[in-house]
Amino acid sequence: MTYCIGLMSGTSMDGIDAVLARFDAQGRPTVINHHSIELPEPLLSQLHTLCSPGSDEIDLMGRADRALGYRFAEAVKALLKTSGLEAEAIAAIGSHGQTVRHHPDGRHAFTLQLGCPNTLAIETGIDVIADFRRKDIALGGQGAPLVPAFHHHLFASETPRLIVNVGGIANLTFLDPNGPILGYDTGPGNTLMDAWAREHFGQPYDRDGAIAASGSVDDALLTRLLGHAYFAQPAPKSTGRELFNLNWLYSHLNSLDPLPHEDVMATLLATTVLSIADCAQSLAPSGELYLCGGGAFNGELARQLAQRLPSYRIDTTATLGLDPQLVESVAFAWLAWRHLQGLPGNLPAVTGASREAILGGRYPAA
Incomplete structure (x- = not known):
């Protein structure tokens, strides 16, 4: 059995959902616990600004990236506390991040998610799998949807x-x-x-x-x-x-x-x-x-x-059998599990990528 945590902050920006799931050898998840927290108003305002075309201030993006990383870590710590588990029991956190730009078409297609995975790894003491979309885009895909x-x-x-x-x-x-x-x-x-x-x-x-x-x-x-x-x-x-x-x-x-x-x-x-x-x-x-x-x-x-x-x-x-509010969070715990197993996470028929690929980068806590 492998424990993974999935983090999701979607385009609604209504908060951060954290899910603790246990995976069997076939990758079947069992939800152990979940926890949600809201985004504080100053950070929410920054993210809304960054999502508006024409608002490309690099300093704002960098600070919001770190602030969101800390907030993700708060969600994970609260989840672990209510689950009665220590960080050492968790194999990895799968963090989607907060999308602030998504331009998947054209020669220089790109997608950008905030929520600094290094900050998240250091603050929680758990390895983080993040940046799931960009490998698929590099392969000519849309980078989404991944679920x-x-x-x-x-x-x-x-x-x-x-x-x-x-x-x-x-x-x-x-x-x-x-x-x-x-x-x-x-x-x-x-x-x-x-x-x-x-x-x-x-x-x-x-x-x-x-x-x-x-x-x-x-x-x-x-x-x-x-x-x-x-x-x-x-x-x-x-x-x-x-x-x-x-x-x-x-x-x-x-x-x-x-x-x-x-x-x-x-x-x-x-x-x-x-x-x-x-x-x-x-x-x-x-x-x-x-x-x-x-x-x-x-x-x-x-x-x-x-x-x-x-x-x-x-x-x-x-x-x-799965709470509708938790589906996407569990999906990113599953994608983290796939990464750990060396298994692809994308579907080329869905995204248009040229081939399957192991998604995400690993950010060690150690």
Whole structure:
């Protein structure tokens, strides 16, 4: 048995999730414990600034990188304390880091995640596996999404099955028992809704989709949002806040008559739902769809997905035995385990990389 810790701070930036998992010889995980902490407001503000195109201040990035490394370490220490384990029992921490830039296309494609792995290793006394995306990009891939390999490992089925992670950006994995595994980012998940909730309702997010449910979808705005070229782009593809952000939203809103804030929220939710549903229908006419990520707890989102996909059984990954909020964190613990075993972690059919590769770099604590 091998213990690994997985750390995840997604595009929603709603906090750091730390998961302690035990892996058997076949890499099957058992969740032992988990712990979540919020990002302090000054650091959150810095990260939001760094995610905004045009805000490329190197000093800010360097300080945020170290600050995030310390915060990741706090999450790990708290997790170990409540688990009753010492650092020596943990083989490695798999840390995704906080993405602040993701430009996966073109000759000089790159992706950038913060959360200094050296700081994390020194502060916890545990080896860290980090920088998972850039090997895949060096091989011509998108560097994302990386979780489909884990989804296949844990959730493979004899019937068509979709695993849909609705984080800041939504991504899906299509597990086809008769074909290759497919996966890609479908478009915005919670990122636009969260930003709108903060700016106009003073809330970190739209709890259970209540604000969206109180509004009406504006067809003109919905058509403009779904008209973005990304939605028609063939896979492999991945995206981030660089494309889908408040500036982009306002570029469309400013040319329309003023809308109630609730109607904008309803339209943003519809954008997320329709982009996911369109992808699901293009992959299989019917099947099972399991939600994970923060969006799995948005009842209005699930209700609208069920309306759009009546031939699908829709549930959360809790039905499959894994808390929807923990799927991605466990995935990065698993990717750390794969690295330790000398096994590849990417799926070229998903990312477009030229070959499989062992992902991540090792940052020793010693």
